Each structure stands twice: as C-alpha cells, then as structure tokens.
Amino acid sequence: MSSDNSVLGLLAGTAIGAALGILFAPDKGSATRQRIVDEAAAARDVITENAYELKDRVANTVVAKKATLDEQVESMVTNASYKAEDVINILERKLEELKSKNRRLQKDEVVVKNTAPKTV
Numbered sequence: 001m002s003s004d005n006s007v008l009g010l011l012a013g014t015a016i017g018a019a020l021g022i023l024f025a026p027d028k029g030s031a032t033r034q035r036i037v038d039e040a041a042a043a044r045d046v047i048t049e050n051a052y053e054l055k056d057r058v059a060n061t062v063v064a065k066k067a068t069l070d071e072q073v074e075s076m077v078t079n080a081s082y083k084a085e086d087v088i089n090i091l092e093r094k095l096e097e098l099k100s101k102n103r104r105l106q107k108d109e110v111v112v113k114n115t116a117p118k119t120v
Contacts (some may be wrong), residue, residue, distance in 0.1 A: 004054060011050065015043045
C-alpha cells in the first residue's frame, strides 16, 4: 500500500506543479483558463485510470486471498476428517478390548460359580 501512497503523492505533486506553472505563465487569461481546464481534464483521466488499476489490483488480491483461504479450509477439513477416522479406529479397538475382557470376566465368573462348593 505504500507504493499506492507514493503514486498518489507523485500525482498530487505533479498536478500542483502544473497548476502553479500555468498560473504564473505570461499568457492571456482566457488561454490560462483553457490550459487549466485541459490540465484538470488530463489529471482527472490519470486519476481515473489509476483508480481502475487500483480497483483491479485489489480485486485480484481479494480473489487470490479467497482462493488461498479456500485451500486452507479444505486442508483443515481434510485433516480433521483423517483425525476423526483415527479417533474412530482407536475407539473401535478399545471397544473390542473391553468386549474381550468382559467375555473373559463372564467366563471366569461362570467357572467360579460352577466350581464353588455348594452349601446345603
């Protein structure tokens, strides 16, 4: 953005210098007024052209940043999806381990009940 400020400063300085040069030139008043009108029109055209260029640059920057942001969001979503898949796999393994332990405990409990002395 500092280059934009430099360009704006350069344009303003040029316009002020041209206006002062015209005002102090030894010409008739009507010729001076016409030159001021012509210089103002030229300055307006330059400013308009620079404004369109600046607008295009800003639009291109916004499009580029949006594309970059879209890529980053897509990458985050993909990473989150892989992480969720990893968590699901870990939970499924833990569930199987718990089921296995539960089966062993139930089997041991049945064995203990069957081998326990019966009281009369």
